Amino acid sequence: MIHNIARDVQAFTSNAFLVSPEARGGHGDDGRTVLVDAGANFDAVSHLEGDVDHLDAVVLTHTHPDHVGNVDAIRERFGVETWGFDGSHDAVDNAVDDGDVVRIGTGDYRALHTPGHAVDHLCLHDPDGGVLFAGDLVFAGGSFGRTDLPGGDRATLVESIERVVDTVGPELQALHTGHGPSVVDEPSRALELSLQAARTR
Numbered sequence: 001m002i003h004n005i006a007r008d009v010q011a012f013t014s015n016a017f018l019v020s021p022e023a024r025g026g027h028g029d030d031g032r033t034v035l036v037d038a039g040a041n042f043d044a045v046s047h048l049e050g051d052v053d054h055l056d057a058v059v060l061t062h063t064h065p066d067h068v069g070n071v072d073a074i075r076e077r078f079g080v081e082t083w084g085f086d087g088s089h090d091a092v093d094n095a096v097d098d099g100d101v102v103r104i105g106t107g108d109y110r111a112l113h114t115p116g117h118a119v120d121h122l123c124l125h126d127p128d129g130g131v132l133f134a135g136d137l138v139f140a141g142g143s144f145g146r147t148d149l150p151g152g153d154r155a156t157l158v159e160s161i162e163r164v165v166d167t168v169g170p171e172l173q174a175l176h177t178g179h180g181p182s183v184v185d186e187p188s189r190a191l192e193l194s195l196q197a198a199r200t201r
C-alpha cells in the first residue's frame with residue numbers, strides 16, 4: 001500500500017509516500033515499511049504514528065529542503081536511517097548508487113541516477129509492480145522539474161527523462177511524483193508528455 005502522508009498538507013513540502021507491505025493471506029510479510037521522501041514543514045511524525053509503529057527505512061529522491069526537512073524528526077522518533085544518492089549530505093545516512101536495488105514495501109526498486117533537477121536525484125523503479133517514484137523529474141500533466149536551482153541543467157534533465165522512459169517501458173502502472181497527484185491512468189504516456197515538453201519549452 002502506498003499512501004502520501006503530505007496529501008492534505010498546506011505547506012511548502014514535497015509529497016512523502018509511506019509504503020507498507022501488503023498483508024498476504026493473513027500472515028506476516030517479508031516486505032519493509034519505507035517512507036519515500038520525508039517532506040518538510042508539517043508534523044510527519046504524528047501522521048506516521050497514526051499509521052505505523054515502526055519504519056524500516058527512509059529513501060530520499062534528492063536532498064532539496066522540501067524533501068528532507070522532516071528527516072531529523074523522523075530519524076529521532078523512529079530510530080530509522082535514510083538512504084539517498086549523496087552519502088556526504090547530512091540528511092543521508094547510506095549512499096545509494098545508480099543500479100542499486102532497494103526494497104520498498106514488497107517491491108524491489110532499482111535506483112536510477114537522474115540528474116537535471118538536482119545533481120543527486122534518484123528515481124526508483126519496480127519493474128515487476130510497474131511502479132515508479134519519480135521525485136521531481138516529471139509531474140502529472142506534462143510538467144517537469146525546474147532546472148534553475150543550483151546543479152540544475154535542462155539538457156541533463158531531458159537525458160534523464162529519456163533514460164527513465166526507456167527503462168520503464170509501456171508496462172508502467174503507477175507514477176508517483178514529488179509534487180502533485182500520482183498518475184495511474186496511462187502513466188507512460190504522462191512520461192512521454194513531460195519529455196516532449198522538456199525538450200521544447
Ligand SMILES: [Zn+2]
Pocket residue numbers: 062064117118136
Ligand atoms: Zn527538488
